[in-house]
Structures are given as C-alpha cells and as structure tokens.
Amino acid sequence: MRRPFSVLLMLALVLVANGTAAIVAVPAGDWEIPRRQMVAAIREDVIATRAYIGRKTLRDEVLAAMERVPRHAFVPQEVMAAAYENRPLPIGHGQTISQPYIVALMTDLLEIQPGDAVLEVGTGSGYQAAILADIGASVRTIEIIPELFREAQARFKQLGYVRVQSRQGDGYYGWPEAAPFDGIIVTAAADHVPPPLVRQLKNGGRMVIPVGHRFGVQFLLLITKSLEGNVQTRQILPVRFVPLTGEH
C-alpha cells in the first residue's frame, strides 16, 4: 500500500524538481566572459536580420557600450545569473529590462553622437540610460513608478553615470525645459505616440518606441523628423521572417 503513494509522491517531486532545477543553478563571479558572449549573440542576431533592420551591423560604439555596461548591476539578485542571456528579465514592480539585442538595436537606431541630448521615457532599471550615457549622450530619463525611480537613481550614483539626470513623473509631456532632443526613446508603447514628445524632437532627430508586451517586442517604431521638420515613421520588424512567400 505504501508503494503506490511513494510512486505518486516521487512523480510530484520530479515534476517540481524539473521546473526548479534551472532556478538554483546560479553561476557567479566573472561577468566579462558572459558579457562578451552576449555581445556575440547580438552580433549574430544583427547579421541574421540585416535585411529587415536596414543595417549590416551595429555601430562599434553601441556594441562597445553593450560590452562595458554591467547589465548584472541593473537586475535584481534573483535573476542576476541570467543577466547576460539575450532575453528580457523581470525587475519587479511589473516591469522588465529589455532583451539586450533590442536595447542595442534601439540605441543604434537613434544614431546619437557624443554630446547629444537624449530623452528616455520609462527609466526602468536604468540600463538603457546607462548604455546611452556610456556612448557619450547627455541623458534625461523619466520614470513614473516611484520605487523604480529611486532604485535607478541610486544605481546611477553608485555606478558613476553622471551624464544621466533622472526624475520621477509622467513622461507623456516629456522634459520641456531640456527640449529639443536629438533622440527620444520611449520604453513602453501606448496606443499612440504622445504629440508633446514629437514636438520636443529636434529637427533631424529620431525617436524609437518598442511595440508589443514586456516579454515580446513585435516591432520597433522609428520616428524621424527631417531637417525641415517633417515627421515620418518606420516600422521595423526586428527579426528575419517573410510571411509573404512566392512571387513577392
């Protein structure tokens, strides 16, 4: 009589253990190698999607920043082991840190130069702002969730990102006193592009918005303002996929 019960108990344990095995396997220590591997994965993704994203490779300074900025310092302890995997990670408060490939691509699409003024709406953990600052941009970043704002602010201070200024508040109206911006990055898409942000974009400037849910970006929306002030949008599928087959 005891055997069947123990068999079932073992079955249950196997089921649970199967799922939890990945949780406890936490590597630690040297982050350089995983970071380089992460950048290598980004390079591979870029090569695979070059026909779609409109560039053969990402700019060296973007990849260099990805290789320098310590992503593990921007994620909670419990997911730190996965910090350099090419995937989004939860950071608490219902928010995520984006997939590194998407972060690199969005940064590249902004085409910013050292000294450019960049606005980020949705600081999150602060990783995207750190990448921008590492390239030499002067970054202003707004976060609406107070807890995330405080955590990111402390992180910027601790890691020495002096080029980043952050504030807590509603990003819909941008940062008018610092406008116009060479680049704007909105990390959480609404159902429309906030008109005040379009107005705060400098002529010749670029705005990037990822569209989709927090664990899956459907496409990137790139908004460009010509030197004459005309606005155009591009939708960029960040993956090599042709749904229309045959004679197209």
Next chain:
Amino acid sequence: MSASAHEPEASPPLLGMALLAAAVLAYELLLMRLFAIVHWHHFAFMMISIALLGYGTSGTLLAMTGRFSAGRLRVVFAFGAIGFSLTSVLCFAAAQRLPFNALAFLWSPRQWGYLAGIYVLLLIPFLLAAIGLGAMLHHYDRRISRVYAADLAGAGAGAGLTVGVLFHLPPQTSLCIVAACAVAAVAAASWHWRKIDGRTAIALLAALGLVVVSGMKVAPRSRAAVNPYKPLAQTLRVPGARIIYEGHHPMGWFTVVANPEVPFRHAPGLSLNSDAPLPDQMAFFVDGQAMTVIDRFNAQPRTADYLKQCTPSVGLVLRPNARRVLVAGAGGGQDILRARAFGAQSVEAVDAHPLYARLLKGRLQAFSGFDRMQGAVRYHSTTVRAYLQSAAGVFDLIQLPMAGGSEMATFGENALWTVEGLAQLWGHLENDGLIVAPLWTRLPPRGGLKAFVTAWRMLEGQGVSQPKEHLAVIRNWRTAVVLVGRSPLRPREKQAVRRFCRQWAFDLVYLSDLHPEEANRYSVLARPMFAEGTRELAGEKRGEFIARYKYELSPPTDDRPFFDHYFRWKSSPEIASLRHSGGIALMDWGYPLLLATLIQAAALSLVLIGLPVWWQRRQHGTGVDESARRVTTLLYFTAIGGGFIFVEMVFIQRLSMFLHHPLMAAALALAGFLVGAGGGSIGADAALARGVSAPKLLPLALVAVIVIGWLAFAAMNALIHRFSGDALMLKLIVALALVLPLAVPMGMAFPLGIVTLTAKRSGLVPWAWGINGCATVLGAIAVPLLATQTGYAFIMKLALGFYAVGLVVILRFRGLNLN
C-alpha cells in the same frame, strides 16, 4: 465489497454524494474564473484541466488500495470530502503565491517549475474529492446507477448554482461556500448512515470553522494576486490610480479605475499629427484586461475632437450626420461619443456586459455626459447578434469594437468576426450603409488580412459580384480599419478616404483603384506587407495565397469562430527557431502550449491508467480472460468519457450561437446534460431492477446516443434559424428539448458499462472511474485544439464516432462470453 456485504450502508447516501459532486463542479468553475482573473483564460483552462486528473489519480489509488478502502467507506468519504473542503481554499491560496508569469513562459525555464507547482497544488483538492466520490461508486457498485445519477445531478446543480452565485459574490468568496458544501456532504452522508454522534458533530463543526477561517484569509487576496503584467496591474502602479468601482458578474470581474494625477490617454489610432487635447478618462477593465475608457463629456465641442483624428473615424467621415448608428461592443462609450461628434442623430449602443450600461446610466452618468445624450443614445445590454435578431430598422453605419492584436486570444470565440456574423450586420445596413471594423495590428500582418478576406467571403455569400468595390482598408502604425459598404464605394467616397489619410498621415492599404505607390507612405514598412496582402486576397489566386501564407488567414465561420487563431504547423519550426533572435512575438503560442498540455495530460493519464494494471499483475498475475476484460474496459470507458465531453462542448458552442449568450449557453448545456444523464442513470437502475439485462440494454442505449445525437445536431442547425428571432424563454425550451433526449441515453452508458464489464470484479470499478475521468480531461483539452482546425461539426462526428467505438467494443465483449 458490495453494499450488501457491509451493513449498515445498504442504501447509498445520495444527498451527500450529490452535495460533494456539486461542490467539485462549482470549484472547477470558480477556479476557471479566478485563474482567468489572475492569468489569462487559456492558462486557466490548462491548469484546471491538468488538475482534474485528480479524478484519474483517485481511480488509480482506489484500484490499488481496494482492500483497505472497501471496509472503510465512511472514513474514506469523510476524508475525501473534508480534505477537499480544506484544501480547496488553502491550495488556491498557495497557488496564488507562486509567481507564475505566462508572458515569460517561452523565456524562462523556471516558469515550468511554477506551473508544475500549480498543477500539483490544484490536483490535491480534486484528488481528495474524487477519492470520496469514487469510493462511493466502488462501494455501491450494485446500486451504481443511482449513485452515478446523484453524482451527475449534483454536478448539474453545482453548475447552475455557481452561475447564480457569481451574480452576487466574488469568486474567491464563493470558494468558501463550495468548501462548506463539502462539509455539508459529510454531514448529510453521516445523517443518512445514522452516524451523527457528538464526536462527528464536533469534527464537522471544527472543519467548518477551519473553512471559514481559511476563507477569510483567502478572500481578500484575489485582487492583489493579479499577474503584474496584466493591464490592470500595470495601471494601478501609476501614482494616483485607484479602483473606484468593482463588480463581479459571471461574465467577468469588472473594475473602473480613476486617476486624477496621471490621466489615461487611450486613443487607439490617434494621428501623429493630432493637435487636439485628450479629455479626462476613466478606465474600465474586465478580468484585469480588455481596457476601454469612458471620456468626460462636458458638451464642449472640443471634447471629442481628438476622436476625429483617429483611424476608426474613417467611416463617420464618409457618413457625417448619420441618421442611425449602431455601436457594437460599446464598452465605456468612446465610440458613442465618436458617433455623436460626427453628428449622428440616433445611436444604438450594444454591449453584452451589463455593468457598462449600469454605470454609464447610473453613477458615472454625469462624468460620461450620458444624461445629456438621453433620447439620442440607447444602451442595450446584450450581445450584438442577439440585439440584431430583434432590432427593427436598418443603420447608416455600424461601428465595431477594436479586434485582434492579442496572442493570448487564440481560442477565444468571436461571434461578430465570422462570415455569418458579418452577414447579419450587413443585412441591417441601409442601401448605402457602412460597416467600420477597426483592428489592432501586429507585424507581420495577421488580423487585418483575415478581416479583409472574411469580409470578402461574406460579400460573395451575399451575391455581390464585385466585392472589391465594397471594401477599403487604411492603417496607421498600430491600427487598421476595414470598411465594408452595402453598396459599392463611390469615387467621391474613395477620394474622401484618401483625403482623410493624407490629412492625418494614415496609410492607404486597399481601395479597388489604389496605385501601389499610394501605399506605405507614412508608417513605412521595409515592404508594403499590408497592401501586398490585401492585393493578393482580392485577386484570383486568393486560395493559393491563404494556403502559402505563414499565418492562418482562412475566414472564420460560426462553425469555426476563432478570429484570433493564426497558428500554422508549417511555419512553427521557423518561428520557433527565431524565438530568441527578436522573434518571440512572431509566435501565437496559445496553440502549441495547449498541445503541450495535451501531451502532458496524456502521459500522466497513461501512467495513472497503467499503474493499477501493473500492480494487479504483480500481486495476482493476469489470466487471458482478465486481460480481455481490462482491454475492453479501457477502450469502452475511454470512448464514452471522450464522447461525453465532446458532445457537451459542441452543444455549449452551438447553444451560445443560438442563445447569443455564452454564459447562459454553458450553464444550460452543463446543467441539462448532467441532470438529463442523471435521469438516464436512474432509468437504467429502474430497468435493471425489473430484470432487464445490462448487456442487452447497453447497446440499445449506445445506438440511441448515436441516432439521437445525429438528429439533435442536424435539427439544431435548422432550429437556430427557425427560432433565432423568438423570445429567450422559447429558445431556452427549444435548447432543453435538444439536450435532454440525448443526455438520457448518454447517462446510461457509464452505469450499464460498469455493470456489464465489471460484474463480480468490483476492483475494476474505480479503475473504470479513473479511465473515464482521464478521457474527459483529455477530451476537454483536445476539443479547442481540434475545433480551430476542423470546426465543431467535425467534433460532433468524432463524438458520435466515440460512442460507435463503445458500441463495437461492447458487442465484441458480449461475444467473448467471459466469466
């Protein structure tokens, strides 16, 4: 082992059995609601399906521990029922604490661990209850028809009562009632057995007390445990956001959120060039998602200006000052305001969820400005198709709600977006009337193209010779709008569409005279995928294009009403290989996930069914006769378990098309089938008592299921048309008249099968009970998977095929003449 051998339990405690069965079914329905709130609906479905394997597990345990449990029915039943009572609340509370996140499922291996944890936790209460119920069936195997009838009748009553309770109580509070019901089951059984003494009474009161205490701990937690990535949870993180109204209804948990500090800015399809301010808004959520808003309308002309600058307004641009507009799926009323902003004289707004109308006409009347619109706007709480069946007159314009855009909705049925649904709308248009159908778009295009081809197929079905002249499509970066004209669009109307797009920087996707260079101008894609797709779909080689497209674009029908189902097998290897290279959003993963669930459940079922056989062989060895009996039992109970659930699910779907009220259809079908089958089981008992032989009666019952099932299904399609416009009460009577005659012979199949196959071998009873449970679970998971591919008519054929297999198995078994 039979009742006669163990006094005093000569007659079964039917009330106790029925109460426990009612509690279990109610628990299942409540968990479906609760997990739909906490997660997304198909995850709810998946979790509960697996957890129901508790039934299979109980059969296995009882089959393997027969000697122990046989002489201890009262203890085993009380253990099962009280155990269920306590764990139903506690295991739900524990499952809520696991941070399972459906959105991260494909990224994170630890999600599998959390999901497995939820399975195990939910399995416990079902297992305990099934042990109690199975022990009862096992013990009273000679009165099995009556016990089974009590089980079915109790489950049927549980289904009906749960829907009733959900009108008044939140599901998490209702859990306590379910738990108390299980305690009452023990009390009723003890009373029947005349075993209520002081000790039992104290034990029952203690159990009840524990249920109340644990319920009080659990009840307030359900809101806090909503998945943090669901829209409501995200909204509530914004400073200033607070829930100002919360209502429970069987159709969903309804919340209204206000935020005086950070305004909502819900404006689907708003132009990048917009210069209009957005008004104050309140947000409505159903089950923490499906956000719609209500605008503050203060009768100032500028209030609704922003709506004129959104893609969904293209129809009203063509029909300003419309005499009569129908706003389908009106929700919080944004489209009502849009119609009024364009000067619509009379607006009929329809939404199935009654709480929208109650709030707009009640406590939010001043905010919505509804009091100023009285006379011009009427809000109806019903489904759009039900409304149209009785609506008089025709409309200049029918504005549909936003559709598509969610990879979570694979198995969601959409009655509006079918060829027949669109045809019904089209039939209520003025001669120059328009249907305006906005959709969320995704890349690569899916919903927009499917909407286009569905409209095309509808127009063909209505005898329109040139569908291309009746259609127009525009888009911006997030939305698309399909326009369907009752008459061909006139040249000046096409020009008006072009002007509207030019003014607000929207892209033209389809007009019959569109030049390729007119498309893909504002929201530029690497290639004009939307325009290319619609052009192909409007061409001669439409079928070939649909066949080779990487997403499912076939037009949905009432038989296969899955508008948001885009999964195709042939594309899945390519998409799966891209999931970590920026391609995670390419996958509509509801389908593969449910398939994985089916495989998991099938593997578990095999183990559960195989264990007792292995155990039996190890203990006693098995003769040829015994093997044949086991194989027959396995095949027969798999067939009738699968057949029962298939029939039930087909009728739920068909009746929801007939009654146009999914919830009522589900309650009626569940209660009708379970109560009718209970009647059939009693009928079988009566026949056996009169000396009719079970092996002779059983094939007749199975033939009756096949014949009546076929007739009822054929008649249902005809009756849907015949009575579609009649009063609800008449339709309910017609629905019951279809269900009950079929349910009666279906209810005979299980008890007669038990008597025929397990005679003198009552050890087989719990095994058969477990097989039946496993088959039901597998069937419930398989139906949506199959229905998206084949439609429900095919499922019905399969169901009757299952019963035919059962018939063949029984006829062959009779021929074996086993001892």
